[in-house]
Amino acid sequence: MHETSRRLRFFSFCALAVAALGCTRPDGANKALPGDKLFAACTSCHGNKGDGNATLGAPAIAGLPAWYVEAQLVKFRTGARGAHPDDLEGLRMRPMSRQMMDEGEVKSVATYVASLPSAKSAATLQGGDAAAGQVAYGTCTACHGPQGQGNEALKAPPLAGQSDWYLVAQLKKFKAGVRGTNPLDTTGGTMRPMAMLLADEQAMKNVAAHISTLAR
Amino acid sequence: MLEHYLESASTFSGDIDNLIIMVAVIVGFWFLLAEFVFIGLILKFKAQPGVKAKYVAGEDPKEKRWVAWPHYATLIFDVMIIVAAIRVWHHVKQEMPPADETVRVIAQQWAWTFVHPGADGKLDTADDISVVDELHVQKDKTYHFELLSRDVLHSFSVPVFRLKQDAIPGRVIKGWFKPTMTGQFDVQCTEICGIGHGIMPARIIIDTPERHAQWVAANTTGGAAPQNAGGTK
Numbered sequence: 414m415h416e417t418s419r420r421l422r423f424f425s426f427c428a429l430a431v432a433a434l435g436c437t438r439p440d441g442a443n444k445a446l447p448g449d450k451l452f453a454a455c456t457s458c459h460g461n462k463g464d465g466n467a468t469l470g471a472p473a474i475a476g477l478p479a480w481y482v483e484a485q486l487v488k489f490r491t492g493a494r495g496a497h498p499d500d501l502e503g504l505r506m507r508p509m510s511r512q513m514m515d516e517g518e519v520k521s522v523a524t525y526v527a528s529l530p531s532a533k534s535a536a537t538l539q540g541g542d543a544a545a546g547q548v549a550y551g552t553c554t555a556c557h558g559p560q561g562q563g564n565e566a567l568k569a570p571p572l573a574g575q576s577d578w579y580l581v582a583q584l585k586k587f588k589a590g591v592r593g594t595n596p597l598d599t600t601g602g603t604m605r606p607m608a609m610l611l612a613d614e615q616a617m618k619n620v621a622a623h624i625s626t627l628a629r
Numbered sequence: 630m631l632e633h634y635l636e637s638a639s640t641f642s643g644d645i646d647n648l649i650i651m652v653a654v655i656v657g658f659w660f661l662l663a664e665f666v667f668i669g670l671i672l673k674f675k676a677q678p679g680v681k682a683k684y685v686a687g688e689d690p691k692e693k694r695w696v697a698w699p700h701y702a703t704l705i706f707d708v709m710i711i712v713a714a715i716r717v718w719h720h721v722k723q724e725m726p727p728a729d730e731t732v733r734v735i736a737q738q739w740a741w742t743f744v745h746p747g748a749d750g751k752l753d754t755a756d757d758i759s760v761v762d763e764l765h766v767q768k769d770k771t772y773h774f775e776l777l778s779r780d781v782l783h784s785f786s787v788p789v790f791r792l793k794q795d796a797i798p799g800r801v802i803k804g805w806f807k808p809t810m811t812g813q814f815d816v817q818c819t820e821i822c823g824i825g826h827g828i829m830p831a832r833i834i835i836d837t838p839e840r841h842a843q844w845v846a847a848n849t850t851g852g853a854a855p856q857n858a859g860g861t862k
Contacts, residue, residue, distance in 0.1 A: 425634065457824045498759040501779065504740035508828040 445517045448525025454512055455522070458505070463529045465576055467537060470502035472579040476531025478563065481570040483523035484600075486510045490519070493597035500591045502582075533629050534576035540615070541577065541622025549616060550623050552607060561627040568600045574629030577621040584608045584617040638814060638835065639790035640807040644717045646791065651713060655706050663699070721792075725805055728773035732764065736776070736783035736796040739825030741816060748845055758848045762831040764816060767841035768808050776802040784820035787833055793819055808835040 452463075455474075460466055463475030474482065488494035489510035495503025513519045553561075556569035563571030572580065586592035587608035593601030611617050631637070631646040676682075687693050731752055733744035743764040747756030752775075758765075766772055776785050778796040786793040790806050816831035836844065 422633070454824065496761050498735075498742040498744075498761055501737060504742075504761065505738050505825065508739045508825045511828065 445514065445521065448521040448523075448528075451513060451518055451522040452525050454509060455526075458509075463526055464532060465534065465579070467576065467578050470505075470579075470582065473531070473534050473574075473576055474526050475529035476574075477526060477570065478565065479520070479523040479527035480565055481563070481568075482526045483519055484568060486513070486519045486523060488598060488601075491597055493595045494592060494601065496595065497591045499589070500586065503586075503592070531574060531629065533574045534625075536577055536622075536625050538577045538581065538618050538621060541618035541625075542615075543619070543622040543626050545616075546619030546621065546623030549611065549620050552610060553620070556603075561624050571629075572624050573627035575624070577618070577625050580621040580624060581614070581617045584611060584620070585614070636789045636810065636812070636814065637791070638808055638810045638812070639787075639792065640809055641717070641721045642789065642791040642809075644720065648713055648717050652710055655710065659699075659702070659706070722804070725773065725803070726771050726807070728805065729770040730766075731773040731775065732766070733775045733777065734764070734785055734796075735779060736785065736818065736822075737779035738781065738823045739818075739829035741785075741818075741829065741831040743831075745845070747849055756849050758845065760848075764831065764833045765836065765841060765844055766808055766833065767836050767838050768811050770838075771805060771807045773803060773805050776804065781822050782820045783818050783822050786817045786819040787814065788817065789814040789833075795820060811835050811837055 455463070458466055458469045458471035459474050460471075463473065465471050465473035485494065489503070489507050490513075492507070495505075495507040495510075497503065513522060553572070556564055556567045557572050558564055558569075561571060561573035563569050583592065587601070587605045588611065590605070592598075593603075593605035593608075595601070611620065630650060632643075637643055637646060685692060687696065730746055730750055732746065733752060735742040735744065741762055741764075743760050744752060745758040745760065745765060746752045747754065747758050749756055774785075776794055776796045777800075778798045780798060782798070783796040784793055785796055787806070789812075790808070792804070792806055794802060794804050796802065813832050813834050816833050818826055818829050820826075822829075834844075
């Protein structure tokens with residue numbers, strides 16, 4: 414019986430070894446894939462051009478700065494973002510971010526995303542008061558800039574051109590503590606109290622309406 | 630026998646292993662016998678000089694029994710397999726032994742959220758502990774689970790329990806398990822659920838009552854910081 418068991422284990426090992434040979438990447442093991450190849454996994458949600466998909470809650474990412482895309486991928490990979498039980502879209506992004514094999518691949522795909530031509534997202538929300546939003550946006554300018562151009566030194570992403578539904582969704586997440594509460598997410602922790610200054614969804618829509626007036 | 634390859638960690642995992650072994654032995658025996666007879670007959674009745682092939686209608690009872698007896702054997706062994714399978718299926722899927730605790734398992738593209746009842750042992754109270762990708766249970770305790778899906782079809786699979794149950798959007802599906810050993814094991818999705826299906830693994834952590842109580846205390850609001858990387862609330 415014991416001998417039989419050892420033989421079975423040996424054959425199982427051989428079968429697994431053969432199977433493992435088929436698990437290497439098609440163009441060779443240990444070879445980092447270029448950004449455009451890695452981006453193929455992103456397209457099912459973010460679109461072939463990285464222009465986002467509101468139905469899936471996937472934002473437009475084309476043309477975002479590489480440093481920001483890389484930082485977010487690292488956050489998703491480490492659980493700093495997208496690991497909250499109520500973060501439906503974040504939990505979807507979390508395993509996808511872990512498809513990259515190493516930091517080099519993260520950089521590659523971030524660089525590729527940054528190279529994609531960006532287009533200004535069309536407005537999808539109704540009832541936002543851009544004038545009221547402009548007043549509230551005053552607080553945001555310190556980090557995101559008066560034109561929503563972002564600030565790499567402060568790790569604040571550009572907002573101009575981003576979809577209004579995504580901006581409101583993220584503000585809600587920050588305010589509810591679904592995003593920005595993980596101790597590893599220092600920049601999210603900075604953003605959270607800012608989002609809490611917005612009293613309700615209408616205030617968030619107002620800010621998003623103002624941001625949609627900013628030139629990309 | 631199968632536990633040499635994959636731990637057997639629930640009260641019913643041994644029953645399922647025995648069922649698999651029974652089917653493998655019966656089917657394997659008859660497969661080998663049939664091949665042996667088949668190849669033997671081919672060799673015995675291969676083309677020979679001066680012997681003309683003839684058509685056999687199978688009307689002679691002596692010839693007919695080569696088909697009839699295997700038929701009867703198939704029926705008998707089918708009934709044996711069906712009876713054994715229904716007994717195990719009934720025990721695992723139809724019986725619900727009284728629960729010591731209930732956990733909620735929420736599947737989504739592409740993550741698992743497990744809601745633990747906290748120190749009070751009841752779900753939907755303030756001390757519930759929601760954890761992403763980690764299910765914490767204790768050994769020798771009967772658990773009921775409530776299985777939900779937030780989006781599409783998934784399947785909750787715990788290989789060491791030999792447990793698999795589909796999650797269907799809009800339905801709350803109940804089941805049970807009773808862990809019999811401590812350790813950390815895989816939880817998988819076993820229903821194709823989208824591009825990230827293959828990368829939505831989770832872990833089940835089976836602890837002693839003392840260590841489980843420590844984990845509950847550490848993750849209850851007001852206790853120490855959560856032990857996993859950001860996946861609790």
